[in-house]
Amino acid sequence: MTAITRSDDVRRQNRRVVISVLRRHGRLSRTDICATTGLSASTVSAITADLIDETILREVRDAETTGARRGRPQVALGLNPEAATVIALVLSMNSLSAALINYAGEVIASVQRKLPTLTLPRDELVHAAVAVTGDLIAQSAKIGMRVRRIVFGVQGITDSGSRMLLWSPITQHTDVGFADAIETAFGIPTTIENDCNMIALALGEHRPDRYRDNFLAVMLSHGIGMGLVLKGQLFQGTTSSGAEFGHMNHVPEGALCRCGKRGCVEAYAGNYAIWRNAKGLPEEDAPAVDIGDEEMQALADTARDHDGPEREAYRRAGEALGYGLGSLFSLIDPAPVIFIGQGARAFDLIEGPMREAMAKTAGGQHHRLPPFETEPDERPLIREGCASLALTFVDREIFAAGAAGAQDLQRETA
Amino acid sequence: MTAITRSDDVRRQNRRVVISVLRRHGRLSRTDICATTGLSASTVSAITADLIDETILREVRDAETTGARRGRPQVALGLNPEAATVIALVLSMNSLSAALINYAGEVIASVQRKLPTLTLPRDELVHAAVAVTGDLIAQSAKIGMRVRRIVFGVQGITDSGSRMLLWSPITQHTDVGFADAIETAFGIPTTIENDCNMIALALGEHRPDRYRDNFLAVMLSHGIGMGLVLKGQLFQGTTSSGAEFGHMNHVPEGALCRCGKRGCVEAYAGNYAIWRNAKGLPEEDAPAVDIGDEEMQALADTARDHDGPEREAYRRAGEALGYGLGSLFSLIDPAPVIFIGQGARAFDLIEGPMREAMAKTAGGQHHRLPPFETEPDERPLIREGCASLALTFVDREIFAAGAAGAQDLQRETA
DNA sequence: CTATTTTTTTCGAGCCTCGAATTAAAGAGG
DNA sequence: CCTCTTTAATTCGAGGCTCGAAAAAAATAG
Incomplete structure (x- = not known):
């Protein structure tokens, strides 16, 4: 059934568009945002003012703005790196790695652990993931930033709801409920995703030309x-x-x-x-x-x-x-x-x-x-894909909704 | 790039939802529409009033409304069969058939022609389709109804823009521009679609349970x-x-x-x-x-x-x-x-x-x-799929836009 | 120091949806 | 036959949103 639209859906959608062009282009002035999105100057002004109030965006004033142009200079806006953090978890054969990533997509902490995935009992495997996540959440708290989303990339088949690892070559266990385990442990939305899918996301972000x-x-x-x-x-x-x-x-x-x-x-x-x-x-x-x-x-x-x-x-x-x-x-x-x-x-x-x-x-x-390309090292791509997915979720589901909408979201998931 | 939303998109979208529930359920009272869509009573009232003014909807008062219920009786609304017509064209091996269909999905006229598709020259093949279409448009005009959309179903590969028959087993010609030929001849939006895709649409409409x-x-x-x-x-x-x-x-x-x-x-x-x-x-x-x-x-x-x-x-x-x-x-x-x-x-x-x-x-x-099913006669399904696609187009692109939006649409396609 | 140019904000008009109140249209009951 | 009750549909004001025009802000040019 096609969903109906309410008046506030309009604002949510346009906030989402503004955030998304800033994520794609890095930094843009309000005028640039008008040109890119097609929104009117007044609307962009209103939306960016709100987003700045909510510390999701911030004005970036560095010396080298544009150079010598006449008229009032543009002031660049960018995503505020301190708006939130996300965690990218990657489990592969005999290795578990995790990265804490700020809202601008920069890695601010990471952990790497060796573990015998093929032989580890189910509980210990899940617990390892939970433990590593807990470490990074603590690190994030230390610098006063809240982790808003966790994405877990893993080789194998996951369910379409991204809750479980249905089957994987790196463990003998099936239907391992990683996402729910992490989510209940920390109360942070978590999904588990196939590694190749994350690679695809990373490529789409890195090299949109191709x-x-x-x-x-x-x-x-x-x-x-x-x-x-x-x-x-x-x-x-x-x-x-x-x-x-x-x-x-x-x-x-x-x-x-x-x-x-x-x-x-x-x-x-x-x-x-x-x-x-x-x-x-x-x-x-x-x-x-x-x-x-x-x-x-x-x-x-x-x-x-x-x-x-x-x-x-x-x-x-x-x-x-x-x-x-x-x-x-x-x-x-x-x-x-x-x-x-x-x-x-x-x-x-x-x-x-x-x-x-x-x-x-x-x-x-x-x-x-086009000629085929190759990239032997998959690991950074998987991490970037997870990070990208997590940040997109924060952009769309949390920050686009705004303060009022965020409460809606909580009610929905409850 | 995600598209921005304007204030009038809201109305367009909600008109679309109202039309679509009526197409799915046949006839519903305003109260039913509220319940199905989640729109408020006042909004449904406003939208249906507009749609009735535009003769897209009509009130259906037959004797057997609900029976003995207390309170003001509901009045059923339904799509107005005379709001528009569409044409479903189907070309298969050695046969060309076409049906004129009213806005309620009922066949009101049809034509069938034998023709040697394998040997017919390119021009004659295209011309046959144009001629048959012209006949039905004339019939529609006779009863004062305007043909708003044509969908041409055919066995073979079409391009993703649904303009051309790229390849087909029923003719030796390739890249046959049926859609453009019909569209320029009559000025009615036309697309050409793969027959199996139309069958799938028809099944989805007929038997949504499965x-x-x-x-x-x-x-x-x-x-x-x-x-x-x-x-x-x-x-x-x-x-x-x-x-x-x-x-x-x-x-x-x-x-x-x-x-x-x-x-x-x-x-x-x-x-x-x-x-x-x-x-x-x-x-x-x-x-x-x-x-x-x-x-x-x-x-x-x-x-x-x-x-x-x-x-x-x-x-x-x-x-x-x-x-x-x-x-x-x-x-x-x-x-x-x-x-x-x-x-x-x-x-x-x-x-x-x-x-x-x-x-x-x-x-x-x-x-x-579930156990496999079979259906030996594909022809009615193809026609129904074409009709369904054509009507959905009218619902969404023309009638949801309303009088003001229709002009936008013309400008866009021009 | 003033005029010009460009960016950004402010303000009112025009939509839209929604909830509350109101009106409309039936059956129930004395 | 008339009034009461119940349900459906409409009307009206409040609150959002986007947009264009006008105003304010912040720079350069001369």
Whole structure:
């Protein structure tokens, strides 16, 4: 049902627009905001005055404003870094990291912990996340800033409500209720999100020239993940975080996948699959649990050096990815792709066979794609994506509502 | 960029909501509208008074209002059938049909024409559509009603702006600019849409209990099409009508598809593929151009009668569909499916192998699906979908804007 | 020191929604 | 037959919001 609009929704929406252009552009004068948004000068004046009163915005007067122009000089406005803090939590294989981030998006504290995710009991895993979060909340309190939002990025499948980790390769537990645990411990809104989705958000923010309305971030590591943005919106499944690209079928009755089924793209293109093929092991062998980066590096070097099972393994990986992307592009039309993660270091071995396979599919035959890009280090992107999502939430749900609306929000969530 | 909100957007939006609940529920009293929408009685009173003045709504006083209730009786409001008309055009293999539909969604005139779509020159094809449309516009004018919107449903791929038929199996021409041709001929907003997408819209309207937020309509006929609704929204490609399910890859380097590539789902599950396999023809044989319904019916009967190449052909069709759906469900999570079109008559032969194949994929392993449904006759659904889309456009873009806003709209499109 | 230019704020007009009060239109009951 | 009760719909004033015009503020130019 389409929602009705009330008079105060107008102000909420326009506050949101003002905050969002400032987040995108950094600092703008009131006149700039008029030009960018289309709002009238009087409205911008009223809204910014309110936001400054609420210490969400502040005037930034530095010496080098514009230089020698005639007339009253513009005064730049910017988001007030001290308006709030958010926390970005990232859990990956054997490692938990967290960052405290101010309202301007700057990291002001961070924590890193090693922990054996594969073997840790459920409670201890959850507790580790809660403990690390508690540390950062305390640090934030020390400098007098309130943490308004927590986003937890993790490899694996989350539910569509972003409450639980349904399944993950880094732990044997399923349906782990991280978000609720953190939320009840501290009373701060928290969601848990798929790591590839966070990477996609980060790319959209960092490089809007290339990664804006439609693009894919494909993670090449032990498994295969994907973050997909369509029409400027993160694409998610209907009941899960969705877009499990790695488990599209490549070869019916094919190689054994980590998920227990056969023939998935991942069963050819994941690190364990490349390793299995390179070592000449049978396709129905159970996937190795974890393979060191150095070992994969060595495999790639051998493949580069001479033709043999290693090169063939990478060829098959590229082929699987190519067919998978081809099928995907039949559904969504082609879009720019960036390959993320440690596996992207061997992209030179993968790209040729991948393009060849794609050309054999119906998807993407009409359109020319921009060249593929790679980014081997996924970790900073995941953190930035989490931070970006958390800040956007604060912008939209808390600060756009204003003092009166904030009470509405509390009632709603209660 | 998020759009700003003006004061009059509020009224536009709330008018839209009122119109839309009336379209969904048929007839409602003002009090009912308050309850359904959450608008206050005074606002509903003001909005409905305007809409009645503009002859978009009307009071329906029939004898059997509510029966014996105390107090002032409610007076039902309904959409005024004479507020406008729209035209639903449907082009399929060798046939062009068109219907004139009033604002209440009732067909008030229709035309049907046989024409050899495969051989007709480009101009004549376009002209046929224009001519049929002209006839209905004349009929509408005769009863004093203005045609406000035309939607053209057709099998094939359209562009994302819904202006052109990019490719279609029913003609050899590509990039046929139907929408612009009709729009310039009559000055009435026109779009061209994929037939399966229209089927999905019709299902969403007819059977919201089952087909509402997430579902698929898979068309089984000469080729394989799909209409996909996610989160209540029709899913479309980024540059085309998208969701070319039939051209997802099933078997690398597999059977020759009508699209020129190899191994597409359609190359196993389309009528021509089933026919090719049943007749024992090699997989690289060029697809037959068209196969009569009776011939497919006979094939299915043979397959039901005894095991043999016919039954095996249907088994492989089911297998291809199963793997395709499995891959799709990896991306979007499982959703109810309805199989549409002539091929659905043989669904009894397809379902078993299809389920078996799906179970071998990662998609849809966790969730139980409702039983599949079938609907062999696609034509009424396509027409209803087109009509529904056209009426929704009138509701939202024209009537919600009101007299003042309508001028805005003209300026915008100019 | 005054005129000019540009930015920002202030003020009134015109919408819109909402709640309260009012009017309208029926049945219930003596 | 007339009055009371009940429910539906309209009217009216209060309070928001955006906008354009006018005014105020803050700089440079001469």
